Amino acid sequence: MxxxxxxxxxxxxxxxxxxxxxxxxxxxxxxxxxxxxxxxxxxxxxxxxxxxxxxxxxxKRDVARLRKAKNVILFVGDGMGVSTVTAARILEGQIDGRDGEFNRLAFERFSNIAHSVTASANQQTSDSAPTATAMVAGIKANDGAISVDQSIARTEKSDDITAAKSVKTILERAEERGMSTGVVTTARFTHATPAVNYAHIADRDWEADSNLPAGATVKDIARQLLEFPYGDGLEVALGGGRSYFMRDTDADPEYPTQKGRRKDGRDLTAEWSSNYNNSDYIWNQEQFDAVNPANTDHLLGLFERSHMRYEADRKDDAAGEPSLAEMTEKAIKILQKNKKGFYLMVEGGRIDHAHHAGNAYRALTDTIAFSNAVKKAKELTNDKDTLILVTADHSHVFTIAGYPSRGNPILGKTAVDGVVAKDSLGLPYTTLSYANGPGWTGGLQRKEFNSAKESTVAASYAGDKLRPDLTAVDTENPGYMQEATVPMGSETHAGEDVTIYANGPGAYLVHGTLEQNVIYHVMADALGWKNRR
Incomplete structure (x- = not known):
């Protein structure tokens, strides 16, 4: 029977x-x-x-029925390696007064996981441009490349050659099929990870026309957003990077002593509003709150001249900035109006920047904010028709070490049963540290910080010790820079695999160890695209 x-x-x-x-x-x-x-x-x-x-x-249940996804949401925690997830999980629990080790971030409860191999076409350890390109275009590319194939030179400035080397992205293909699309990020909207969705260029640094080399005919990244040729254009574009869209003669609305970066005389923020019906351009919290998704079809929000504030510093922005979860909610409510479905990328971009600055507190609190955005997306969507993927483009040289007791503050000094542990020099050390970076001297101000309010706290050397004496240093201070073994002005990415977490239709395809470009093919298959190109 x-x-x-x-x-x-x-x-x-x-x-x-x-x-x-x-x-x-x-x-x-x-x-x-x-x-x-x-x-x-x-x-x-x-x-x-x-x-x-x-x-x-x-x-112990049957494999979920093979249903087609109507919607796909790709969450990218930039630089969110396994150690970052673990430490953020513990910190979130400890902040909430719970057992941090037993805590789980929202996406850690997803039904399927896999490893993602992050090596690019030409690098063992990659940057965000080719790793993000792999996820949205289905190919491996070279470092610095934005949705172009590996045969292009990073110095290529010809528009014709760039077009010939371009690879169509999942966002572009979604627009061709009549779906709604959006990108949300806490980084500049022209930064590598968000840019791979809508732009094609050999060098990720060519964000405004003022960044292009002499004689270039290729369009800068910001301009490519406004001249997007597929469907009816992106419905939602939220993040930072306002100056890359503004004329160099126009004063910034939030920082009136500073001006835009564009030398071509174009105000791309004004063009956004004129290009689309039922559209809006916003730059502060009050305007964001006033946006009604029911009657807004195209929304551009640029909340900082450069990157948005870290979650820990968002409260200090006088103009106000929405959280990543708030932006995610607004985006989904706008995109959900399309009966044909939607594609959305959400990036926690500043996790990466805080790691580069050797500042674990901001990296981890931004990871917690990223988890809250995933939680919000899951609340607003249905498992039966929405595939949610959560992953990272690469990891960082961020470590959790020593033998601290369970419940020891994750940002604190390593202690066993309340007794601070000592190294071979007789000095205390922290549980979290970096293999390289600016923390070795305890004090380089990093470009990853936007303002004096985001400054670092240094641990200085004393006498002839080979390490700083942390006895009197508050390592749980939000600005503390964890120690680094190898002295570098900026901490680097790491080359190990990162994790993919999947939930919803097509999630069963996420298992084992996958090359990073497989993520595109999982999304295309889940959407039922027979011709994934």
Whole structure:
């Protein structure tokens, strides 16, 4: 006799008094993470065993029916390697007064995970341009390249040659099919990761026309957003980088002593409003709050001259800036109006910048803000028709080390049962550190900080010690720069795999170790595109 596709099996978990229905789990796609089946931290061997057993039962279900996705949301935590996820998970729990080690970020509860190989076509350890290109265009590219193939030279300034070497992105293909599209980022909108969706250029640094080399005929990145040739253009574009869209004769509305970067006489923010019906351009929190998704079809929001503020410093912006979760919510509500579906990329761009600055606090608090954006997206969408992928473009040389006791402050000095541990020099050390970066001298001001309010706190050397003495240093200060082993002006990316987390239609394709460009093909397959090109 043939067994039914789903058998109803009640699993009683005595230690927690919880009954689970396997068929209900399959139908509702319950999250399989431990924290989704028990909010209590186990306190004995028997309870730990039961939680592990419980998690297997949650996973022991049929493969989800192969449904087509109507919508795809790609979340990219820029620089969000495994150690960053782990440390942010712990910090979030500790901030909330819970067991940090048992805590999980929103996306860690997703149904499928895989490793993503981040090497580019020409680099063992990559930058954001080719890694983001891989995800949205389905190919491997060279460092610095924005949605062009690996045969192009980084110095290529010809528009014709660039066009010939360009590779169409998932956003462009979505627009061709009548879907709505959007990109949300905390970095400049012309920065590498957001730019790969809508621009094609050999060098990621050519963000405004003033950045182009002499004799260039290729269009700068900001201009390519306004002259986007597919469909009816992006419906949502939210982030920073206002100066790259403004004339160099125009004063910035938030910083009147500073002007735009464009030398071609074009005000691209004004062009956005004139190009589209039911469109709006905004640059502060009040304007953002006033946007009604029901009657706004095209929204451009540029909230800083350069990158947006770190989450920890957002409150200090006099003009106000929306959070990543708020921008994600606004974007989804605008895009959801299209019955043909939508594609949205959301980038937590400043996780990367804080790591480059050797500042773990801002990297981790931006990761928590990124997790909150994922949570908001999941609340606003349906697992049955929306594929959500969460991943990183690359990692950083960020480590969690020593033998601190469970519950020891993740930003603090390593301690065992309250006793601060010492190294071979007799000096205390922190649990978090970097393999390289500016923290080695305890004090270079990094370009990754926007203002004096985002400054760093240094640990200085004393006497002839080989390391700073951290005894009297507050390593939990938001501006503290964790120590780095190799002295460098800016901490670097790392080359190990990052994680892909997947939920919704097509999530079952995310398993094992995948080349990063497979992410594009997962999204295209989930959308039911027979011709993925």
């Amino acid at each position: 043939k067994k039914p596709a789903r058998t109803k099996l009640a699993v009683a978990i005595g230690a927690f008094g919880l009954t689970l229905s396997v068929s209900a789990i399959a139908d509702d796609h319950l999250e399989h993470n431990q924290s989704s089946v028990s909010a209590q931290v186990p306190t004995s061997a028997a309870e730990w065993f039961k939680v592990g057993e419980q998690s297997v039962w949650v996973n």
